[in-house]
Amino acid sequence: MKIGFIGLGNVGGKLSGSLIRNGEDVQVFDLDPDLIDLKVAAGATQGEGPAQMMRACDAVITCLPSPAASAAVVHEMLPEVRAGKIWIEMSTTDAADIKRLAGLVAERDGRAVDCPVSGGCHRADTGNISIYAGCDRPTFERVLPVLTHMGRRILHVGDIGTASTLKVMTNYLATANLLTLCEALTVMKASGVDLGLTYEAIAMSSGNSFVHETESQLILSGSRDVNFTMDLIQKDIGLFQKLADDAGVPLEISPLMIQMMTDGQARYGLRAQSDRMIERLEEATGLRILADGFPQELVDDEPEERGYEVARRH
Structure with a gap:
């Protein structure tokens, strides 16, 4: 699967890095050219923007700072959506808005996955973060191999919007x-x-x-x-x-x-x-809440392992 990744900030930069590190074919894009350059140096290719990336890729992942930013990118991608194309939203966003945008993608015979992450940037950096995925089961099974490079525990939560x-x-x-x-x-x-x-x-x-x-x-x-x-x-x-x-x-x-x-x-x-x-x-x-022996930054000391689907209770 050829993957586009839009949004290379604190979380997106680390998630895309896990895909690149694990040998996936990744195009990247961000408004900050320096962030693009870092990923290209690591093995990605540079995308031209949302429309071109949806045209060229099987799936496009967005990881953006606001619902408005996600909506703007999706509207740019929509003309290139067709059967077999997948939009994977990994931002933390509004459930109602992702349902609306997923509906627009579905109208063009594409599929959407509501796919936020949880567990901290340090775990995103090592592919050990947790991922929720809201979509139909066939779409989930199609994107699961990609998600298991970015996260350790993957939970299929059902309908679009539930994950957000x-x-x-x-x-x-x-x-x-x-x-x-x-x-x-x-x-x-x-x-x-x-x-x-x-x-x-x-x-x-x-x-x-x-x-x-x-x-x-x-x-x-x-x-x-x-x-x-x-x-x-x-x-x-x-x-x-x-x-x-x-x-x-x-x-x-x-x-x-x-x-x-x-x-x-x-x-x-x-x-x-x-x-x-x-x-x-x-x-x-007037107190200082400090103690010796604690780190200046968090480092995930769990070894990186391929992720897996978490069985939900029924």
């Missing part, structure tokens, strides 16, 4: 966990408990989580660079709040999280790293 709905839910949970960890670490520091000890106590407890094992390390080292920015957090938790509003679910924690992140952006910048939220509490208390 699940993804914004998981990002909502991750953000809630980040904010509670900021509070927990600060309270332990204020109570005189060693923060290295605190990290280990959480890691072996019922309070442990993926976010603790990753972002807490970057908070404690002082790096505060998880490669995920506050504007992306706001997009995702805003999409989750919209799901709740549309379903008539009266959430209490979600609006507070949005308010807290808005304050973080006002203090540190719209695109500040999300784990800088700890600095709000540092400023409020």
Whole structure:
């Protein structure tokens, strides 16, 4: 399968890198020519843009920063969509919008896959990230060999839109966990408990989580660079709040999280790293939430392995 990849930023650059590293035939495109050059040097070929790439490739993957960006690219590709062509959307986007765009692709006898990822940029870099895939079963089976180069665990979730709905839910949970960890670490520091000890106590407890094992390390080292920015957090938790509003679910924690992140952006910048939220509490208390022995950046130490489909419970 000849694959086009559009969007070579923090996540897309790493996902496309896994395809190239594993010998797939990949064309790449981004608005930043330097990012294209990096992938061409690694073995990709340069695409001319969305229309040409859909014409030349069997499948085109998009990994873009907003629903509007994805929609613009899909509309450029549409004239070249025909039977056998596949659009794979790996951005975190709005479920209603991807359903609409997938419908336009289907009208031209193409297929679409709603295909967001979860697990952090460091795992995207090694092909060990998790992937949700929403599409019909025959399309899933066709793209599964490609997905298993980019991710370790692949979950077929059913209809278009379901994957994006699940993804914004998981990002909502991750953000809630980040904010509670900021509070927990600060309270332990204020109570005189060693923060290295605190990290280990959480890691072996019922309070442990993926976010603790990753972002807490970057908070404690002082790096505060998880490669995920506050504007992306706001997009995702805003999409989750919209799901709740549309379903008539009266959430209490979600609006507070949005308010807290808005304050973080006002203090540190719209695109500040999300784990800088700890600095709000540092400023409020005069404490420094730091400990020795933690890394400046996350590195996935799992060996790269070919991915596999996760069996869902029925």
